[in-house]
Amino acid sequence: MGAFDVRDLIKADSTGPSPTGGPSSDGTRTFHPLAERIAAMPVKQTLSPVLIEGLVRLADVLVILAVGGLIFAFYVAGKVDYALPYQITVPLVAVGALAVFQALHLYHVSALRNFISMAVRVTAGWTILFLLALAGFFFLKIGEQVSRVWLAAFYAVGLMLLLAERLTASLVVLRLTRMGRLERRTAIVGGGPAGEELIKALEAQRDTGLRVCGVFDDRNDERSPDLVAGYPKLGTIDDLVEFARRTKLDLVIFTLPISAEARLLAMLRKLWVLPIDIRLSAHMSKLRFRPRSYSYIGAVPVLDVFDRPIADWDIVVKWVFDKIVGTLALIALSPLMIATAIAVKLDSKGPILFRQKRYGFNNEMIEVLKFRSLYHEMSDFAAAKQVTKDDPRVSRVGRFIRKTSIDELPQLLNVVFKGNLSLVGPRPHAIHATASNRAYEQVVDGYFARHKVKPGITGWAQVHGWRGETDTEDKIQRRVEHDLYYIENWSVLLDLYILIKTPFSLMTKNENAY
Structure with a gap:
């Protein structure tokens, strides 16, 4: 505990x-x-044990590859006719170490907390691995092609650095444990x-x-x-x-x-x-x-x-995807965003950006950014009334940017800088949004399950045409169904597919966007 x-x-x-x-x-x-x-x-924000274990595995592989490669470069390179045995041995030892250390339960967080016990098992596993390598050289009759000094140095220096790496990992894990981060x-x-x-x-x-x-x-x-x-x-x-x-x-x-x-x-x-x-x-x-x-x-x-969706390494992968692709999109679309900002300012008085509270991950309140599309004096911060066809509150520029979803582009700032939005995910709904004068959670059973992941700028529902006004209960029902499908079937490839399909969907499926 x-x-x-x-x-x-x-x-x-x-x-x-x-x-x-x-x-x-x-x-x-x-x-x-x-x-x-x-x-x-x-x-405090907690860290996944799976993430910690994965980082230790990565550190083991990098240490082994670095030791074997550097000793070869400084001692063996240029002195042997065939480098192939070394080029095969080093990665095989790295892969073998992962298997042996896994069999010895050396990647569980509980093992990382006890350095003495871990050091004994690392030494035993590393020694067994090199004995197996020697046996392999003997039976393959390639022992004469591998330097004994290189092999001995690989064993000794590799063991020393592995123990140093594990000591560092143990100290970090103990500190994280004391901080309550695990x-x-x-x-x-x-x-x-x-x-x-x-x-x-x-x-x-x-x-x-x-x-x-x-x-x-x-x-x-x-x-x-x-x-x-x-x-x-x-x-x-x-x-x-x-x-x-x-x-x-x-x-x-x-x-x-x-x-x-x-x-x-x-x-x-x-x-x-x-x-x-x-x-x-x-x-x-x-x-x-x-x-x-x-x-x-x-x-x-x-x-x-x-199980919690998008957990452990999936969170890291999606975060990296959002930051890299979001930054590239922000740079590529900055001329369009600047032009839109000027058009909004010239079209009607008021601020360029519109800020609105919406539901985010786990029902947390987040503030999303949009280009202002309504006349400032008619702004509806609580979304008490949905925008409808030919709505007089929408400005001339606002009508175009809403139809093309250009008004959503400032949310790239939410993705890249605030981190409370993702590029792809269920669209964040306004807090008081309704369908047929009923709150969304009253219309759709399990509505809040769509908040099990971070909301996005675009999503599975949007590329299938379920965007814009939700004047009927069926529309919000279908939108939530698509959101839940996305949550249960998430992958980086699905995110990439949705991003690629979004521009085409905006051109062909915009009949509900006002």
């Missing part, structure tokens, strides 16, 4: 456990007092004996990185006490949805048995809209599947229900 323990707050609170939250008289949601305190605590903020759903047993099992594991923030349960009888294994019950599933957004939860674990199908489905219908991992505990389940059907938190088996 992490250094912070929510149970310390209970000890500090002389009033003890308090009633769970619920709707207040003014319609807003009130939290359990401890939930309010936890939600108010600053949350924690997974976790909520337990389901109190009673099952919840208590799960929490005890999780606490018995070392280096899981979990920080249990509290327990949530829809039951309010003796089956669900206010304290579960010392952790407070903070509310119901409805409370958990809001709590998860405010505290940026990473993981939710259900302790309900699989047989409680109706309860599980009812709860999952509320939680699946969140960008978090959802697991079903199999710790006390009598129903057993094949071992590979489970994932594990330490030694505690769980069943994967939902």
